Amino acid sequence: MSDPMAEIRASFFIECEELLESLQDGLQMMDDGSTDSETINIVFRAVHSIKGGAGAFGLDDLVQFAHRFETAMDEVRSGNFHPDSEAIRLFFTCADILGDLVRAARDDTPPPNDQIAPVLEKLDLLVGVEEEEDEDLDFTPMTLSLDLGDTPPLGLDDAGALADLPPLTFDTPVGKGFIISFKPENALYSSGNEPLYLFRALRDLGDLSVRCDISGLPALASIDPNCGYLSWALTLVTEEPEQAVREVFEFVDGLCALSISPLTDDNSALPAPEPEVTYPEPDVIPEIETKAAEAPVTQPEPAQTAPAQSAKSTGAPTQPRATVRVDLERIDRLVNLVGELVINQAMLSQSVVETGLPPNSPVSTGLEEFLQLTRDIQESVMMIRAQPIKSLFQRMGRIVREASASVNKEVKFHTDGETTEVDKTVIERLADPLTHMIRNAVDHGFETTEDRIASGKPSAGIVTLSAQHRSGRIVIEISDDGAGIDRERVKAKALEKGLIPEDAQLSDGDIDNLLFLPGFSTASEISNLSGRGVGMDVVKSAIQALGGRISISSQQGKGTTFSISLPLTLAVLDGMVVQVAGETLVVPLNAILETLTLTDQDLRQLGPETHVVQIRGGFVPLLDLGAELGYREPETSYVGATVLLIGQEDGNRAALAVDAIEDQRQVVIKGLEGSYGRVPGIAAATILGDGQIALILDPTDLVTQASGRTRVRAFPKALAG
Amino acid sequence: MSLNVLAVDDSRTMRDMLNLALSSAGFTAHLAEDGLHGLEVLSEIEPDVIITDINMPRMDGFGFIEALRSDDRWSRIPILVLTTESADELKAKARSAGATGWIVKPFDPAKLVKALQMVAG
Missing domain, CATH: 2.40.50.180 (CheA-289, Domain 4)
Incomplete structure (x- = not known):
C-alpha cells in the first residue's frame, strides 16, 4: 500500500505550483496598479498556504522564508505599507525564490541560500519588519499515527502548540489531583462549547467526581433561557500535571470563572461529592431537581437570527471545479491507443469499401457513426493533454526580470492570451527556446535607456508574449519595442563570418533570417546573458522539432517580433x-x-x-x-x-x-x-x-x-x- | 465516539491531511474549499462539528462562522478554527466571531482528535 503522507506530499508540491502561479498573477495585478484588498489577499493567501503546507512536512527553509514574505505581505494587507514599483519588484524576486525553495524541497536539492539572505535584508529594510524571534515558527513535522482508536493522553510534550498557558507549577503534589471550580459565563454557551464534553475530557485524565451547584437557579418563572445558571465543583484524582487539566479548559479560558487547585489531604474532604450527583455515566447529564430539568444546560439563543443567505450573497465569482489528478503516463497511453484506433478505423473503412458494399448498407452507416465517435474520443483525449500556456508565460516573466536586472535595463513584461490551451508536451518543450528568445530580446533587442529617451520612447522597454489559435495552429509571438534589427550590422557580420557571398543581393527578410544561421551572433561584446554558442539556429531547430515554424519581422526603431507557429497536437x-x-x-x-x-x-x-x-x-x-x-x-x-x-x-x-x-x-x-x-x-x-x-x-x-x-x-x- | 466532521480549507494539501487524520480516527470527513462551499455542503449534511481555515477566497473563516452563528440550524454547532498563528489576537478574533476553539497548524492528528472530542464529545 502506498504511503498516504507521501501522496499528500506529492500533491502538496503540485498545489504549490498552482499557488505560485496565483502569486505571480496577484503580483502582476499589483504591478499593473491594482491596490484592492482581494488582489493583496490573493498574494497573501498563496504565501500563507505554502507556508502552512511546508510546516506540516517540516520543510524548514521554506517555512522560514515564506513566513518572512508573509509577514511583509501582511503589512501590505493591513495598510501599514504601500508598495511602490521597487517594492513590487522585490516581491517578485521573493516569489521567484519561494518557487526555487519549493522545487528544492521537492527535488531534494540544496536551497538557493546565497540569494535568500540579501533579499530578506532588503525586505526588512523596505517593509520595516523586525526580524522576529522564532516563537511563531514552532513547526514540528506532522506525523500521522494511524492508531487513533483511543485518545492518547495529553503529555508534557504537547505543550508546544497549545499555546498561552500559564506556566507549570511544579510544587503541585503529584499523584493527588485537583479541585476544580467551574462557572461558565453565557458566552461559553454561545461559542458552541459544552460543559459535558469538558467533563468527559477530564474524566479521561483520572477519576472524576462532579457536583453541580444549583444555588444560582432562579424560580422557574424568572429563568431566562439565554442564561446559564449552573456552576460545578469537580474533584479529579489524577497523576497528570496541572497543565493537562488547564488544556481541557483552553477553549473556554476567559469564558468562565475557573479555579484549579491541587488536591491535598487537607482539602480533599471539603468538596466531597455528594453521592447522588456523582458523575455517573459520561452520556448522562447529572440529574438535578425537576424544576430545573432543562433550562440550565440549555445554551442561550443566538443574539441575531439573520439567514445565512445574507452572507452567501457577498460575491461568489466561481464555484470550485471538481478535478481529478491523473498520472501523465496513463494519458499518454490513452493518446497512443486512440492513435492506433484511428489507424484501425481507417483500415476497416478501406476493407468495407473494397468489399463493394453500397454506401447505405447498415455496415457503412455503422462505420460512419464509428468514425464520428473515434473523432470525438480523439478530441476529448487531446483536451485532457491541453493546458493553458499561462504557466510557461509566468516563467518567462521571471526571465525578463532577471535578464533586465543583469543588463541594467528597465523592461516591462506583458502577456496576452495566456488562457490559450496548448498540448502539455509542447508547453514543456517550448520553455528552452522561449527562454533564449526572451533573453535575446532583453539583451540585444533594446537600446540603452538613454538611447530610448533620446528617441522619444518611454524609458522602460516592453516585451510582449502572446498566444492565440490561428488557422488550426498555435501562434506565439515575442515582440519588443526596441531598436529593431540593425540590418547593416547583421549583413556585415554575416559577410565577415563568410556566411554569405560578397555580392549577395538580400531583401530585408533575407537579412533578418540570417539570424537563424548556425554560429551567428551580433553582440559585439558577448554578454553573460545570451552567451555564446547557443544561437537562434538552436531555437529554430527546437521549434521545427515540434512541427513548428519561426519567422521574424522587424521595423527599424520600432521593434522586432518573433512569431512561432505550432501544430495543435503532436499526434x-x-x-x-x-x-x-x-x-x-x-x-x-x-x-x-x-x-x-x-x-x-x-x-x-x-x-x-x-x-x-x-x-x-x-x-x-x-x-x-x-x-x-x-x-x-x-x-x-x-x-x-x-x-x-x-x-x-x-x-x-x-x-x-x-x-x-x-x-x-x-x-x-x-x-x-x-x-x-x-x-x-x-x-x-x-x-x-x-x-x-x-x-x-x-x-x-x-x-x-x-x-x-x-x-x-x-x-x-x-x-x- | 465517531463524529461527523465538516472540514473547510482552501488548501488541497490541508484538506487531504485533515481527511487522512479524521478518517484514520474513525471519523467521517466532509470537505469544502471555502466558506461559501461549506455553506453549500451544509445544505446536504449535518455534521457534529466543523473545522475551518481562516484565510480563504470568496468567504473567509470569519465570514463563514458568522454566517453559521446567525443561522438557527448552526448557531450551536461546535466550530474549531485552523490557524498557523498562535497569537492571542487571532484567537480573540475567532472567538468574537463565534468559534468554539482552535487548532494550530501544522496540527498533530492526536491533538486534533482530542480537540474535537473536547468540543463535540
Whole structure:
C-alpha cells in the first residue's frame, strides 16, 4: 500500500505550483496598479498556504522564508505599507525564490541560500519588519499515527502548540489531583462549547467526581433561557500535571470563572461529592431537581437570527471545479491507443469499401457513426493533454526580470492570451527556446535607456508574449519595442563570418533570417546573458522539432517580433489524401482554404516556369507539387489541373497543383526525424488504411522553400498577396 | 465516539491531511474549499462539528462562522478554527466571531482528535 503522507506530499508540491502561479498573477495585478484588498489577499493567501503546507512536512527553509514574505505581505494587507514599483519588484524576486525553495524541497536539492539572505535584508529594510524571534515558527513535522482508536493522553510534550498557558507549577503534589471550580459565563454557551464534553475530557485524565451547584437557579418563572445558571465543583484524582487539566479548559479560558487547585489531604474532604450527583455515566447529564430539568444546560439563543443567505450573497465569482489528478503516463497511453484506433478505423473503412458494399448498407452507416465517435474520443483525449500556456508565460516573466536586472535595463513584461490551451508536451518543450528568445530580446533587442529617451520612447522597454489559435495552429509571438534589427550590422557580420557571398543581393527578410544561421551572433561584446554558442539556429531547430515554424519581422526603431507557429497536437491530424506522380501524399486540412479546377481564364504565365492563378481578383503563385518534390518535370500547361489553395499563417497564399484528390481523413502522425532528419517541405509520415505509408506535407515550408528560389522571387510582391 | 466532521480549507494539501487524520480516527470527513462551499455542503449534511481555515477566497473563516452563528440550524454547532498563528489576537478574533476553539497548524492528528472530542464529545 502506498504511503498516504507521501501522496499528500506529492500533491502538496503540485498545489504549490498552482499557488505560485496565483502569486505571480496577484503580483502582476499589483504591478499593473491594482491596490484592492482581494488582489493583496490573493498574494497573501498563496504565501500563507505554502507556508502552512511546508510546516506540516517540516520543510524548514521554506517555512522560514515564506513566513518572512508573509509577514511583509501582511503589512501590505493591513495598510501599514504601500508598495511602490521597487517594492513590487522585490516581491517578485521573493516569489521567484519561494518557487526555487519549493522545487528544492521537492527535488531534494540544496536551497538557493546565497540569494535568500540579501533579499530578506532588503525586505526588512523596505517593509520595516523586525526580524522576529522564532516563537511563531514552532513547526514540528506532522506525523500521522494511524492508531487513533483511543485518545492518547495529553503529555508534557504537547505543550508546544497549545499555546498561552500559564506556566507549570511544579510544587503541585503529584499523584493527588485537583479541585476544580467551574462557572461558565453565557458566552461559553454561545461559542458552541459544552460543559459535558469538558467533563468527559477530564474524566479521561483520572477519576472524576462532579457536583453541580444549583444555588444560582432562579424560580422557574424568572429563568431566562439565554442564561446559564449552573456552576460545578469537580474533584479529579489524577497523576497528570496541572497543565493537562488547564488544556481541557483552553477553549473556554476567559469564558468562565475557573479555579484549579491541587488536591491535598487537607482539602480533599471539603468538596466531597455528594453521592447522588456523582458523575455517573459520561452520556448522562447529572440529574438535578425537576424544576430545573432543562433550562440550565440549555445554551442561550443566538443574539441575531439573520439567514445565512445574507452572507452567501457577498460575491461568489466561481464555484470550485471538481478535478481529478491523473498520472501523465496513463494519458499518454490513452493518446497512443486512440492513435492506433484511428489507424484501425481507417483500415476497416478501406476493407468495407473494397468489399463493394453500397454506401447505405447498415455496415457503412455503422462505420460512419464509428468514425464520428473515434473523432470525438480523439478530441476529448487531446483536451485532457491541453493546458493553458499561462504557466510557461509566468516563467518567462521571471526571465525578463532577471535578464533586465543583469543588463541594467528597465523592461516591462506583458502577456496576452495566456488562457490559450496548448498540448502539455509542447508547453514543456517550448520553455528552452522561449527562454533564449526572451533573453535575446532583453539583451540585444533594446537600446540603452538613454538611447530610448533620446528617441522619444518611454524609458522602460516592453516585451510582449502572446498566444492565440490561428488557422488550426498555435501562434506565439515575442515582440519588443526596441531598436529593431540593425540590418547593416547583421549583413556585415554575416559577410565577415563568410556566411554569405560578397555580392549577395538580400531583401530585408533575407537579412533578418540570417539570424537563424548556425554560429551567428551580433553582440559585439558577448554578454553573460545570451552567451555564446547557443544561437537562434538552436531555437529554430527546437521549434521545427515540434512541427513548428519561426519567422521574424522587424521595423527599424520600432521593434522586432518573433512569431512561432505550432501544430495543435503532436499526434493526429485531419488530412487530404492526394495523388501526385503516382505517389500518395497527405496535406494537412487546416492549411487548405479551398480546392479548385483551373480553367484557361484562371491562369497567367509570368515566365517559362512561372505561373500565377487568378482567384477572385487576386493573384496567387502556382506551385507544381510533383515538380517541387522532384517527382517529375513541371507540366507545360495547367489548364484542367486540380489545385489546393494553401493559406499560411502570415496571410500569404499559394496554389498547389496535384494530380487528383483521393480522400479526406484523419491520419496518425509518425515522425520521420528519428530516421531521416528534417526533410524540407515534409512534416511527417503516416500509415494509411491500406497499410501504405504516405508522407505528410508541410505546405508552408514547401512554399517558403519555393519562394526562396529566384524564379519565384521574381514575382512582384503585390501578386503574392 | 465517531463524529461527523465538516472540514473547510482552501488548501488541497490541508484538506487531504485533515481527511487522512479524521478518517484514520474513525471519523467521517466532509470537505469544502471555502466558506461559501461549506455553506453549500451544509445544505446536504449535518455534521457534529466543523473545522475551518481562516484565510480563504470568496468567504473567509470569519465570514463563514458568522454566517453559521446567525443561522438557527448552526448557531450551536461546535466550530474549531485552523490557524498557523498562535497569537492571542487571532484567537480573540475567532472567538468574537463565534468559534468554539482552535487548532494550530501544522496540527498533530492526536491533538486534533482530542480537540474535537473536547468540543463535540
